[in-house]
Amino acid sequence: MSDASVGAIADLARSASDVARVLADTGITLEELPPVRDQGRVIVPNVRQRLVRTLKTLDLTDRLTANSVLAAAARLAQIYENAPNAKQARLIRLRDCLAADGYHLNKAGDPMAAIRALSDAAGRELADASAIRAELARLEKNLDADPSQDIGAAKRLIESTAKIILVRAGVSVGRSPRVPDLVEKAMQSVGAWSTTKPRHVLEMMDSLKALACSVNRLRNEAGDGHGGVTAVTGVDDRDSRLAVRAAIAWCAYLLDALADMPAQSAD
Numbered sequence: 001m002s003d004a005s006v007g008a009i010a011d012l013a014r015s016a017s018d019v020a021r022v023l024a025d026t027g028i029t030l031e032e033l034p035p036v037r038d039q040g041r042v043i044v045p046n047v048r049q050r051l052v053r054t055l056k057t058l059d060l061t062d063r064l065t066a067n068s069v070l071a072a073a074a075r076l077a078q079i080y081e082n083a084p085n086a087k088q089a090r091l092i093r094l095r096d097c098l099a100a101d102g103y104h105l106n107k108a109g110d111p112m113a114a115i116r117a118l119s120d121a122a123g124r125e126l127a128d129a130s131a132i133r134a135e136l137a138r139l140e141k142n143l144d145a146d147p148s149q150d151i152g153a154a155k156r157l158i159e160s161t162a163k164i165i166l167v168r169a170g171v172s173v174g175r176s177p178r179v180p181d182l183v184e185k186a187m188q189s190v191g192a193w194s195t196t197k198p199r200h201v202l203e204m205m206d207s208l209k210a211l212a213c214s215v216n217r218l219r220n221e222a223g224d225g226h227g228g229v230t231a232v233t234g235v236d237d238r239d240s241r242l243a244v245r246a247a248i249a250w251c252a253y254l255l256d257a258l259a260d261m262p263a264q265s266a267d
Helices: 003-010 016-025 047-056 063-081 088-100 111-125 130-142 147-169 179-189 199-222 237-258
Strands: 036-038 041-043
Touching: 003 047, 003 063, 003 088, 016 047, 016 063, 063 088, 147 179, 147 199, 147 237, 179 199, 179 237, 199 237
Parallel strands: none
Antiparallel strands: 036 041
16 A cells, blocks of 8 residues: 555544544554654644554555555545535545555445445344344455455355345244255345346346355355365455455345345244
């Protein structure tokens, strides 16, 4: 992550308390800087200077650290955007600087942005979204650090979402359900294959089911708990990001449909 991105992130800092809280949520501590004496004056470093120093002390070439900083940047951008007298130019500069470094806050198809959007959707639709939020937190923190973990988390995200849908529909999940069965039952519960849907939408539902099941099969071959992904020829971080995007697409559709489902009790 470049100095330009560090500066653009720091330009969004408005209060030390907000910055300290946002950083703490990602496991980073805001640096304390001592006052500086200049020609008899005592200058207390502001929050922007403290944030720059904090970020520059981190190893921003490390993916885990960069992902934590990116998550903090996204939250700081949200806080800044909602503040009085926010300057759109600063938000644009932040997005441009991060994009130049290969990171994106809200670009279509970006897993990080999609993860946060899905987390928001889960919070809106579910009384208890803790299971989904836990998997999303793992994905957001570790994305690209270990493809096998990303693939495993993508599968667990699908599994958690399916179980929540089935509980809402009053369908018994069982002790050790197979993921393909969970996927199909959850989709049936939200009327994914309703006869009122156009043929091409039904084809998309078949493809969506196949995507979710493919993520599960990939996890069995290359996900965490099933050996290192590096031992599987041809699987790299691009493939794991694809698995994450596939899981997000499936879960997002189910959560969209959840709003129309009345809560029921399983027998």
